[in-house]
Amino acid sequence: MELSRRDALAALSAAGIAATAGCSSLLGDEGTETAAEETDEATATATDAPTDAPTETPADEASSMDTMVALAEVLYPSEVEPTESFVQTYLYGRIYAEEAYAGEVDSGIETLNGLANDEAGDDFHALSADERVSVIENTDLRTGDSVHDGSDVERVNYHLVDELLFAFYSSPVGGEMVGTQNPRGFPGGYGYSPPLDQ
Amino acid sequence: MSSTQTDDTDKTPVEDPDVCVVGAGPAGALLSHRLAKRGHDVVILEAGPRFDMEERVERMKRQIHPERGVDEIWDMGGERDEYTVSSDIPMPLNKRRAKGVGGTSLHWGSVVPRFRERDFEMESRHGVGKDWPISYGDLRPYYAEAEQEIGVAGPDEAPHQPPREEGYPMDPLPESYADKLYAKAGDALGIDVQPMPMAINTGAYDRNECQGHGTCEHVCPSGGKYTADIHVEKAEQEGATVITEVPVQRLEHGPDGEEITEAVYKTPDGETHRQTADVFVAAAGAYETPRLLFLSESDQYPNGLANSSGTLGKYFMDHSGGLVVGFLPGLEHSTTEYGPVISSGVFQFYDDDEAPTGGINMMLLNGAEPPIATVAMTSDEIGDELLEKIDLQAGNSIGLTLSTETLPREDNTITLDRSKTDNNGNPVLDVDFSVGQYAIDATEKGVSEFTDMVEELGGTVVLSQGTHTLNKADEFIEQTEGGYHPMGGTRMGEDPTESVVDPTLKTHDLENLYISGGGVFVTGGASNPTLTIMALSLKAADHIDEELQG
Numbered sequence: 001m002e003l004s005r006r007d008a009l010a011a012l013s014a015a016g017i018a019a020t021a022g023c024s025s026l027l028g029d030e031g032t033e034t035a036a037e038e039t040d041e042a043t044a045t046a047t048d049a050p051t052d053a054p055t056e057t058p059a060d061e062a063s064s065m066d067t068m069v070a071l072a073e074v075l076y077p078s079e080v081e082p083t084e085s086f087v088q089t090y091l092y093g094r095i096y097a098e099e100a101y102a103g104e105v106d107s108g109i110e111t112l113n114g115l116a117n118d119e120a121g122d123d124f125h126a127l128s129a130d131e132r133v134s135v136i137e138n139t140d141l142r143t144g145d146s147v148h149d150g151s152d153v154e155r156v157n158y159h160l161v162d163e164l165l166f167a168f169y170s171s172p173v174g175g176e177m178v179g180t181q182n183p184r185g186f187p188g189g190y191g192y193s194p195p196l197d198q
Numbered sequence: 199m200s201s202t203q204t205d206d207t208d209k210t211p212v213e214d215p216d217v218c219v220v221g222a223g224p225a226g227a228l229l230s231h232r233l234a235k236r237g238h239d240v241v242i243l244e245a246g247p248r249f250d251m252e253e254r255v256e257r258m259k260r261q262i263h264p265e266r267g268v269d270e271i272w273d274m275g276g277e278r279d280e281y282t283v284s285s286d287i288p289m290p291l292n293k294r295r296a297k298g299v300g301g302t303s304l305h306w307g308s309v310v311p312r313f314r315e316r317d318f319e320m321e322s323r324h325g326v327g328k329d330w331p332i333s334y335g336d337l338r339p340y341y342a343e344a345e346q347e348i349g350v351a352g353p354d355e356a357p358h359q360p361p362r363e364e365g366y367p368m369d370p371l372p373e374s375y376a377d378k379l380y381a382k383a384g385d386a387l388g389i390d391v392q393p394m395p396m397a398i399n400t401g402a403y404d405r406n407e408c409q410g411h412g413t414c415e416h417v418c419p420s421g422g423k424y425t426a427d428i429h430v431e432k433a434e435q436e437g438a439t440v441i442t443e444v445p446v447q448r449l450e451h452g453p454d455g456e457e458i459t460e461a462v463y464k465t466p467d468g469e470t471h472r473q474t475a476d477v478f479v480a481a482a483g484a485y486e487t488p489r490l491l492f493l494s495e496s497d498q499y500p501n502g503l504a505n506s507s508g509t510l511g512k513y514f515m516d517h518s519g520g521l522v523v524g525f526l527p528g529l530e531h532s533t534t535e536y537g538p539v540i541s542s543g544v545f546q547f548y549d550d551d552e553a554p555t556g557g558i559n560m561m562l563l564n565g566a567e568p569p570i571a572t573v574a575m576t577s578d579e580i581g582d583e584l585l586e587k588i589d590l591q592a593g594n595s596i597g598l599t600l601s602t603e604t605l606p607r608e609d610n611t612i613t614l615d616r617s618k619t620d621n622n623g624n625p626v627l628d629v630d631f632s633v634g635q636y637a638i639d640a641t642e643k644g645v646s647e648f649t650d651m652v653e654e655l656g657g658t659v660v661l662s663q664g665t666h667t668l669n670k671a672d673e674f675i676e677q678t679e680g681g682y683h684p685m686g687g688t689r690m691g692e693d694p695t696e697s698v699v700d701p702t703l704k705t706h707d708l709e710n711l712y713i714s715g716g717g718v719f720v721t722g723g724a725s726n727p728t729l730t731i732m733a734l735s736l737k738a739a740d741h742i743d744e745e746l747q748g
Binding site: 074075076077078079133136142143145146147148158162165166168169170174175177178179180181182183184185186187188189190191192193194195196197 | 258259262263264265266371372373374375378379382398400408409410411412413419420422529530531532534535536537538569570571572573574575577578579580581582584585588589592593
């Protein structure tokens with residue numbers, strides 16, 4: 001299943017980014033749709049991205065997106081394909097709206113690339129999936145602490161790894177894979193009331 | 199710890215206001231609005247900031263992130279909020295309260311049952327505690343007003359409720375999947391499961407409707423959950439002034455010792471200001487209000503203000519209770535998918551005459567597990583292994599948050615810890631609380647009834663902690679620890695030798711000082727205290743209005 005820009009918009013809704021300044025042009029008219037409406041088309045593909053999506057991505061940010069997609073690919077279930085459109089749409093608003101977060105992404109990728117080069121001799125996004133998994137398994141990524149103002153690796157865990165996990169598991173596309181369309185943190189409406197099993 | 203930026207609003211006192219309210223939480227907000235609406239000039243002094251609504255999602259993300267503490271959600275902690283606990287149960291106060299416009303209602307679960315008739319007359323009925331100087335009937339119209347003000351969704355026709363003259367402002371929340379499971383178990387066991395009154399907007403009120411984030415406690419990003427900043431803002435629209443980030447250091451009285459003349463407060467840049475007023479209302483919560491009165495000691499009142507009875511800080515109460523989690527394998531639907539965390543409860547064992555007589559308030563949870571994003575972030579796994587791990591445990595939990603009655607005892611106290619000071623050099627509060635057998639008996643009853651419900655549904659209890667397992671308090675998870683519902687310490691009574699405030703909430707000792715908040719409770723019942731705090735505050739507002747008119 002390809003994770004689309006629409007999935008990212010749903011995830012953004014959980015993250016409240018749609019409400020922040022600077023994102024309206026990114027979201028366009030779709031930004032006014034409800035999250036629930038967005039999720040009706042959760043399986044739509046990246047090709048559905050409207051023309052007002054960011055089209056000019058600076059080179060360094062393109063590389064950032066490559067790294068974030070590469071990270072998401074090993075964090076998320078194999079059944080889903082976290083496209084650049086998904087990651088870019090989810091993160092672009094934050095990177096532009098929050099200078100501090102953009103800094104965390106830049107320095108986090110530098111840290112990640114340092115670990116990747118030590119482990120497998122290349123930047124993270126250039127490694128095979130197995131090599132990326134090895135980088136995570138052989139370092140304090142995941143197993144180490146996740147601290148918003150901690151050490152370099154702790155910050156990668158908090159601002160990159162956990163942010164991508166929040167994006168996926170606080171949105172319907174991640175929730176549905178474990179049986180809920182409205183995981184906690186996602187504004188999927190209230191009052192869902194299926195009948196009891198017989 | 200605070201990440202909130204100091205604002206640049208005017209911190210200077212208001213000239214000659216009628217009323218000065220200390221605290222912009224639920225105990226001060228409705229009262230301030232009512233008085234301002236009736237034409238009185240009101241100033242509210244708030245220790246904390248005014249939080250930006252747009253930051254609420256970020257605060258919710260702190261709640262979901264496993265490495266962020268509950269105290270971080272509303273920027274609690276640091277020297278400003280220091281305290282000492284001498285209790286026999288862990289009481290992480292800064293994970294139980296918030297300082298800022300809206301107060302702890304920013305953080306609450308919005309569960310708003312009324313106190314029962316018996317709660318006001320426990321001594322007469324059961325020979326325990328002490329009767330209140332007012333009855334349920336005295337407070338009943340104010341309950342209705344408070345419910346109208348904040349917007350409560352609740353059941354008009356349900357068993358085990360105190361008498362009402364009119365319906366709730368909104369229909370109850372829809373029955374959740376978990377509620378249906380609870381009802382099924384209840385039917386089999388003879389237990390009445392009923393809708394829980396919740397201060398959540400289902401569409402009728404002039405604030406956003408619930409959007410189902412499922413994080414009511416401790417952050418509602420949509421604003422569907424009532425928070426008292428709503429009435430602070432309404433008070434401002436009626437002409438009230440709010441001064442934020444100005445913790446009141448002490449109240450000062452005139453030379454005859456009969457009236458408060460000034461509230462002395464500090465600004466973030468260290469300046470000291472003095473706010474005069476005709477009437478003062480201490481509404482800083484049941485932890486900080488006794489502390490403020492102790493800190494206001496003078497030559498004339500060496501044991502603290504309003505303490506001629508010697509009961510200031512005494513008869514402190516917190517609800518007992520605990521948390522029980524049941525695991526039900528093989529459910530067709532997720533119990534967490536619903537939105538609000540609570541929509542039903544059991545009140546059948548609250549005011550029956552069978553032993554134990556202690557009040558029992560059983561709040562039934564729409565899932566009792568961490569958010570799946572929290573599990574994802576907590577885990578070491580990635581990819582398919584992570585998904586498998588989450589899937590194993592997601593959506594199959596039910597749970598009970600139990601609130602039970604603790605008797606008022608003279609030796610349960612809020613005092614000053616003079617060995618520790620806050621950022622302004624003032625001694626911090628010390629809370630010394632133990633629960634007693636009465637509360638243990640009620641807790642065991644509630645836990646037993648819920649355990650039967652879990653087993654009736656074919657499930658297994660996987661966690662059961664609280665007052666019934668105090669011998670293992672060092673193993674408590676954070677949610678089980680105490681401090682949620684502080685009450686008493688400035689109790690109400692007719693007799694000035696036995697109480698701090700009279701039935702109008704005016705202190706016996708100072709003729710223009712009122713106390714609004716859970717501190718004035720004589721007994722604690724088992725209902726979540728905030729609605730009763732609000733009802734009492736509206737009653738006090740009427741008395742203050744009359745006095746100012748006179």
